[in-house]
């Protein structure tokens with residue numbers, strides 16, 4: 335099978351953490367030896383003006399080019415503010431420098447309302463884990479020490495180590511097969527429907543530089559431009575048969591929008607409490623969820639040498655429930671730089687989700703103990719978006735009346751259309767979602783390949 339991969343962004347040089355680190359350490363001296371440095375800093379200041387939203391993401395400062403230009407790519411959050419952190423570059427947000435690279439499976443508990451069980455997903459999770467080089471591991475010495483410290487305050491919650499992986503450059507792997515052609519800086523605006531066959535007949539694209547429109551053809555279309563963006567493309571694909579978006583006979587497209595309710599805290603463990611003999615090892619631990627709706631806490635710290643205060647970050651991610659009124663739709667007036675209608679994101683947290691914020695805060699605060707300080711990051715007025723785990727707007731299901739996709743990520747209505755990103759999710763879980771997106775994609779592709787061979 336031959337694949338044409340369309341991407342709105344450029345193919346950038348792989349982000350180098352070492353280069354970024356050297357720049358942050360020696361940045362102030364670089365102007366003396368690097369003639370273009372002042373100009374580069376000026377461009378960075380200008381970028382800040384064009385990225386008022388993106389620049390709030392923790393990873394922006396290290397790799398601003400990885401994020402979109404907010405002025406070219408507007409959107410509106412109507413009911414409550416939302417920060418949509420996103421990339422237009424080959425590799426997407428996985429190619430952002432300082433990406434978390436934490437990959438976790440969903441369990442049967444999170445998949446309860448899904449048309450696919452953890453057992454069915456298991457071989458696809460395993461296949462993706464092999465590809466990205468993920469493997470379970472034991473706690474290191476510092477993690478064992480932190481685990482003891484933390485578990486005294488959270489006695490019912492066993493901490494497990496997280497395996498971080500250097501996710502590969504998936505696009506390079508795909509190109510190396512010789513079956514894939516990449517077209518960068520090609521913005522997908524909509525899908526055309528063939529009224530006779532009721533299949534996608536063409537993909538409408540716009541050249542990012544020249545703004546020229548054209549059509550691209552293929553037997554099947556896999557849409558995976560990220561949750562909100564894929565939904566935008568689908569909603570913008572209107573025809574006499576589907577005036578509210580291609581395949582949207584059920585009216586569920588754009589509904590059940592979810593993010594995770596995110597709370598962050600910094601913990602300071604004074605040097606006096608820290609054993610000086612601890613080696614300089616990173617801490618990456620996870621407390622799985624325990625409640626309904628649940629939340630999971632990631633416990634992390636960098637390498638630390640010698641008797642210094644230890645700073646531990648606690649990132650808690652709470653489950654948001656799927657409610658049809660939380661919705662992504664097209665704006666009637668606002669368009670992006672390429673003339674494509676922008677989206678309106680219309681969501682409200684329910685009372686139980688509001689309560690989940692306080693619950694997570696009090697759970698994290700339990701670590702406060704004498705001279706161990708816990709400082710919560712202001713979350714009461716922090717908009718949703720900081721988990722960067724948005725999902726749910728083209729949900730899969732067993733019933734075409736209540737879902738947009740069938741259990742194999744295929745449109746119920748339009749048989750050659752597949753959507754394989756977070757928009758297919760039925761619930762949000764509290765885990766980082768990318769491994770599940772990749773496993774669903776692997777499963778959908780395996781199904782297509784086996785049926786085309788049969």
Ligand SMILES: Cc1cc2nc3c(=O)[nH]c(=O)nc-3n(C[C@H](O)[C@H](O)[C@H](O)COP(=O)(O)OP(=O)(O)OC[C@H]3O[C@@H](n4cnc5c(N)ncnc54)[C@H](O)[C@@H]3O)c2cc1C
Pocket residue numbers: 340341342343391393419420421422423424425426427428430432433434435436437438520521522523558559560561563567722723755756766767768769771
């Ligand atoms: C800093 C950061 C840290 C993160 N850490 C983690 C983590 O530790 N674990 C985890 O599971 N998740 C993490 N996430 C979230 C994770 O990156 C996303 O869940 C994941 O990237 C979603 O994959 P995607 O392919 O659906 O979307 P994206 O990664 O956003 O990719 C979308 C792709 O589509 C292209 N595109 C967009 N619009 C169009 C269009 N109109 N036409 C053509 N192409 C288009 C883009 O250029 C891009 O290549 C993190 C995100 C960020 C920003």
